[in-house]
Amino acid sequence: MRVIIGVMGPGENATPEDLRNAYELGQLIARSNLTLLTGGRPVGVMDAASRGAKQAGGLIIGILPSGNKNSVSDAVDIAIVTDLGQARNNINVLSSDVVIACGMGLGTVSEVALALKSGKYVILLNNDPKSYEFFYRFSPDRVFRTNTPQETIQLTHDILARLSLFETK
Amino acid sequence: MRVIIGVMGPGENATPEDLRNAYELGQLIARSNLTLLTGGRPVGVMDAASRGAKQAGGLIIGILPSGNKNSVSDAVDIAIVTDLGQARNNINVLSSDVVIACGMGLGTVSEVALALKSGKYVILLNNDPKSYEFFYRFSPDRVFRTNTPQETIQLTHDILARLSLFETK
Amino acid sequence: MRVIIGVMGPGENATPEDLRNAYELGQLIARSNLTLLTGGRPVGVMDAASRGAKQAGGLIIGILPSGNKNSVSDAVDIAIVTDLGQARNNINVLSSDVVIACGMGLGTVSEVALALKSGKYVILLNNDPKSYEFFYRFSPDRVFRTNTPQETIQLTHDILARLSLFETK
Amino acid sequence: MRVIIGVMGPGENATPEDLRNAYELGQLIARSNLTLLTGGRPVGVMDAASRGAKQAGGLIIGILPSGNKNSVSDAVDIAIVTDLGQARNNINVLSSDVVIACGMGLGTVSEVALALKSGKYVILLNNDPKSYEFFYRFSPDRVFRTNTPQETIQLTHDILARLSLFETK
Numbered sequence: 001m002r003v004i005i006g007v008m009g010p011g012e013n014a015t016p017e018d019l020r021n022a023y024e025l026g027q028l029i030a031r032s033n034l035t036l037l038t039g040g041r042p043v044g045v046m047d048a049a050s051r052g053a054k055q056a057g058g059l060i061i062g063i064l065p066s067g068n069k070n071s072v073s074d075a076v077d078i079a080i081v082t083d084l085g086q087a088r089n090n091i092n093v094l095s096s097d098v099v100i101a102c103g104m105g106l107g108t109v110s111e112v113a114l115a116l117k118s119g120k121y122v123i124l125l126n127n128d129p130k131s132y133e134f135f136y137r138f139s140p141d142r143v144f145r146t147n148t149p150q151e152t153i154q155l156t157h158d159i160l161a162r163l164s165l166f167e168t169k
Numbered sequence: 170m171r172v173i174i175g176v177m178g179p180g181e182n183a184t185p186e187d188l189r190n191a192y193e194l195g196q197l198i199a200r201s202n203l204t205l206l207t208g209g210r211p212v213g214v215m216d217a218a219s220r221g222a223k224q225a226g227g228l229i230i231g232i233l234p235s236g237n238k239n240s241v242s243d244a245v246d247i248a249i250v251t252d253l254g255q256a257r258n259n260i261n262v263l264s265s266d267v268v269i270a271c272g273m274g275l276g277t278v279s280e281v282a283l284a285l286k287s288g289k290y291v292i293l294l295n296n297d298p299k300s301y302e303f304f305y306r307f308s309p310d311r312v313f314r315t316n317t318p319q320e321t322i323q324l325t326h327d328i329l330a331r332l333s334l335f336e337t338k
Numbered sequence: 339m340r341v342i343i344g345v346m347g348p349g350e351n352a353t354p355e356d357l358r359n360a361y362e363l364g365q366l367i368a369r370s371n372l373t374l375l376t377g378g379r380p381v382g383v384m385d386a387a388s389r390g391a392k393q394a395g396g397l398i399i400g401i402l403p404s405g406n407k408n409s410v411s412d413a414v415d416i417a418i419v420t421d422l423g424q425a426r427n428n429i430n431v432l433s434s435d436v437v438i439a440c441g442m443g444l445g446t447v448s449e450v451a452l453a454l455k456s457g458k459y460v461i462l463l464n465n466d467p468k469s470y471e472f473f474y475r476f477s478p479d480r481v482f483r484t485n486t487p488q489e490t491i492q493l494t495h496d497i498l499a500r501l502s503l504f505e506t507k
Numbered sequence: 508m509r510v511i512i513g514v515m516g517p518g519e520n521a522t523p524e525d526l527r528n529a530y531e532l533g534q535l536i537a538r539s540n541l542t543l544l545t546g547g548r549p550v551g552v553m554d555a556a557s558r559g560a561k562q563a564g565g566l567i568i569g570i571l572p573s574g575n576k577n578s579v580s581d582a583v584d585i586a587i588v589t590d591l592g593q594a595r596n597n598i599n600v601l602s603s604d605v606v607i608a609c610g611m612g613l614g615t616v617s618e619v620a621l622a623l624k625s626g627k628y629v630i631l632l633n634n635d636p637k638s639y640e641f642f643y644r645f646s647p648d649r650v651f652r653t654n655t656p657q658e659t660i661q662l663t664h665d666i667l668a669r670l671s672l673f674e675t676k
Contacts (some may be wrong), residue, residue, distance in 0.1 A: 001576070001579065001583060001584060001585075001586055002584050002585055004585070004586075035585065061585060061587075063587070067423055067601060067625070068601070069508070072508065076508060077508060077509050078508075078509055078511070078542065078568060078585065079508055079511075079602065080568075080570070080587055080598065080602045081598065081601035081602045082598050082601070083422070083423035083424070083425065083597065083598075083601055084256070084259075084421070084422055084423075084425065084598075085259065085405055085421035085422075086259050086283050086286060086287070086421070087253065087256040087257075087259040087260075087421065087422065088256075089259075089279075089283075090253075090254065090255050090256040090258075090590065091256075091587065091588065091589050091590075091591075094574060094575070094588035094589070094590055095586065095587045095588045105307070106282045106283075106285050106286040106307050106308065107282070107286055109278065109279075109282035109307070110258075110278075110279040110282040110283050110286070113275045113276070113278035113279040113282065114255050114258075114275070114279050116275050117255060117275035117276055117279070118255070118574070130302070130303060130306070131303070133299070134299060134300070134303045137299070138274070138275050138278070139275070170407070170410065170414060170415060170416075170417055171415050171416055173416070173417075204416065230416060230418075232418070236432060236456070236592055237432070238339070241339065245339060246339060246340050247339075247340055247342070247373065247399060247416065248339055248342075248433065249399075249401070249418055249429065249433045250429065250432035250433045251429050251432070252428065252429075252432055252591070252592035252593070252594065253429075253590070253591055253592075253594065254574055254590035254591070255590070256590065256591065259421065260418065260419065260420050260421075260422075263405060263406070263419035263420070263421055264417065264418045264419045287405070422594065422597075423597065424597050424621050424624060424625070425591070425594040425595075425597040425598075426594075427597075427617075427621075428591075428592065428593050428594040428596075429594075443645070444620045444621075444623050444624035444645050444646065445620070445624055447616065447617075447620035447645070448596075448616075448617040448620040448621050448624070451613045451614070451616035451617040451620065452593050452596075452613075452617050454613050455593060455613040455614055455617070456593070468640070468641060468644070469641070471637070472637060472638070472641045475637070476612070476613050476616070477613065
């Protein structure tokens with residue numbers, strides 16, 4: 001069974017830095033032989049991470065909020081059509097072995113909260129201190145903050161080792 | 170069609186003050202002839218708000234995460250069984266005309282985020298300044314902070330007037 | 339807690355007979371002091387049952403597939419907004435103590451199947467023999483066939499007595 | 508983007524013939540360079556189809572009803588954790604470009620109904636005539652019946668050609 005790394009983040013409101021980080025993070029995830037999961041839409045962090053992973057030869061899963069495959073990032077390999085709207089955010093985090101938030105929008109806030117509630121480890125990449133402090137209060141043992149994609153992939157490997165998950169395929 | 174006020178908040182980790190506020194808020198909602206919606210479980214803010222509304226003769230809807238009616242607050246009149254786990258949080262906020270968070274847990278964080286994302290007005294009752302500041306950044310026009318149940322119900326009426334919703338039954 | 343009777347059936351493709359039966363069934367449910375649950379949209383069996391229950395002074399819950407309250411039967415009192423599309427069909431049946439299918443469309447087929455799978459009792463009102471025979475194979479003890487709304491409400495009461503549910507409010 | 512073929516069918520109540528068909532069908536799907544999607548659990552048609560596809564070197568997606576990865580077929584590569592119970596059936600069919608039912612249980616009935624309602628083509632493999640006749644009434648243009656896995660994969664290719672979908676990766 002493949003180890004799945006979820007990369008969440010803003011769609012329409014992603015910053016240029018969020019997009020650069022997401023693209024590089026997608027590349028690093030693919031090069032680590034890990035499978036990327038995103039929200040699947042052709043915009044923002046979802047799209048940038050997917051394109052990065054695609055460029056590096058990875059496998060990309062997109063969990064779409066819509067009821068068909070009409071609006072999906074070109075880089076997604078496997079489009080899961082939920083027709084659940086934002087309720088699909090819970091699937092994003094439950095399916096991911098580690099959750100990474102690259103930037104922060106309201107959808108991302110819901111995903112980090114749901115991930116921590118379900119006991120997942122969450123890495124906040126290059127988030128402002130306020131987001132980290134906010135989530136730290138609720139789950140000090142499971143939320144981490146990193147500054148670069150390289151640092152993030154290293155921490156991801158450390159968490160996977162702690163969880164004793166490793167890529168078997 | 171009934172106007173629905175959603176009251177969200179911690180379950181197992183609610184503080185005594187959260188519970189007192191939730192109970193009084195439930196009473197005030199019922200006395201305003203508004204319908205209360207909660208997460209339906211027999212614990213924490215959900216249960217306290219439901220019991221308050223029941224004591225005041227109100228109608229209480231509980232949106233359960235589970236797949237049956239075995240674990241529901243005694244005060245719930247209408248149990249909606251979703252079997253969606255935390256994905257039901259999105260139903261809680263989409264069904265509510267105004268969302269009130271009484272205290273703050275990880276589930277509550279997801280609900281406030283989803284409510285603001287969908288364009289709902291959200292009142293944070295007696296929350297620490299950090300939660301208010303956190304959400305204010307994302308949605309300055311739609312998130313409010315109050316200190317007492319009485320202040321909260323007054324603001325709820327003001328918001329409903331702005332939305333031109335009024336109880337017609 | 340209120341006893342909830344779910345009435346399912348075709349939307350756009352309901353026959354005149356389905357609509358007459360649904361309206362009368364809605365009336366009988368309301369006069370029995372039972373709460374009606376439907377799919378909430380302003381069309382077909384959902385709408386007719388809701389209008390019948392409303393005319394008789396009942397309480398009507400509509401479980402909407404959409405993400406807002408813009409398209410809901412006028413007769414619905416409590417609109418639950420799911421934004422789940424057809425996945426909301428499972429909520430319809432899990433929330434109902436007895437499920438009644440008035441006519442049969444593809445959505446109705448999914449609801450009857452999910453209801454029987456979850457162990458609910460299902461009454462098929464005035465359905466062609468083929469639908470009854472089809473479902474009978476899978477769940478001979480829990481699916482029933484009736485010819486009139488009056489016969490259906492009587493059987494509903496018999497099932498509720500067997501389930502030891504009774505209206506307490 | 509990968510073309511996804513969904514194989515649905517009974518879990519605990521699958522017949523030996525269902526299991527043989529599902530295993531062979533999984534093999535044929537994998538050898539056609541198509542991606543298999545199932546309900547993911549380690550039982551019945553889901554498991555047999557997944558094992559067949561795995562044996563033939565395919566990629567297998569499992570859409571789990573549960574909230575974690577504790578109960579998943581060994582042959583699943585990508586486990587999507589929904590925590591939606593039977594509401595996940597709608598995701599199964601919406602994500603599949605063609606839906607194949609191998610045997611028939613109540614969950615399968617709901618999936619075939621939801622698939623046809625959303626406009627998908629559905630193949631019933633080796634089903635009794637009654638199931639085919641039942642669904643044919645609702646959707647005569649989109650439901651097909653086959654007798655063998657070989658005939659089923661051929662028809663799948665014909666449908667994909669009609670839909671102008673082809674494997675691009």
